[in-house]
Amino acid sequence: MLSDELDHEISHIAQRATAMEQRGAMLIGAAGIAGALRLGDHVNALTVVALVLTFAAAVAGLVVMFPRKGPLLNVRVARHGALRMHPLAARYHLDDTKLEILEADQQWLNMRGRITRGGFILLALSIAVGLAGTIAAVPPDLLIPTPGATPTPP
Numbered sequence: 001m002l003s004d005e006l007d008h009e010i011s012h013i014a015q016r017a018t019a020m021e022q023r024g025a026m027l028i029g030a031a032g033i034a035g036a037l038r039l040g041d042h043v044n045a046l047t048v049v050a051l052v053l054t055f056a057a058a059v060a061g062l063v064v065m066f067p068r069k070g071p072l073l074n075v076r077v078a079r080h081g082a083l084r085m086h087p088l089a090a091r092y093h094l095d096d097t098k099l100e101i102l103e104a105d106q107q108w109l110n111m112r113g114r115i116t117r118g119g120f121i122l123l124a125l126s127i128a129v130g131l132a133g134t135i136a137a138v139p140p141d142l143l144i145p146t147p148g149a150t151p152t153p154p
Contacts, residue, residue: 003091006098013105020064020112027061027119034123038130046133053126060119064112068105 035054038047078097082090 003095003098006095006102009102010098010105013102013109016109017068017105017112020109020116023116024061024064024112024119027064027116027123028058031055031058031061031119031123031126034126034130038126038133042134042137044133044137046129046136050126050130050133053122053129057119057123057126060115060122064116064119068108072101 031054035051035058038050038054078094081093085093
């Protein structure tokens with residue numbers, strides 16, 4: 001029964017890892033678009049900060065794409081060991097190995113989740129700072145009309 005539950009949990013972790021990789025790819029793509037949009041702006045300190053934040057968000061997305069860190073089950077070695085053990089001892093040893101794999105994968109998946117959240121926060125900050133940089137580059141008379149000025153028709 002424990003072995004079946006371990007198999008189910010390992011399968012669930014694999015599905016979550018795939019979803020995390022998709023989020024990482026979305027983060028890289030969104031950061032690329034945000035960075036490309038910033039390149040057309042007037043360069044000022046805020047634009048540079050926005051580009052640095054965008055780059056950091058893309059790096060976070062790239063790190064999330066890294067594969068699992070947990071050990072893989074070496075089936076050949078497990079088979080050799082199981083043939084020399086009592087069936088119950090072999091089952092216990094196999095379940096113990098699966099549990100080690102599950103714990104390592106869960107730990108890395110949790111870290112990937114934190115990195116992804118941080119990357120999206122960096123991306124949101126880069127958009128906000130980039131917007132501030134764009135507004136700062138606009139001449140003041142376009143933002144706040146001078147008193148008595150009449151708009152000229154195009």
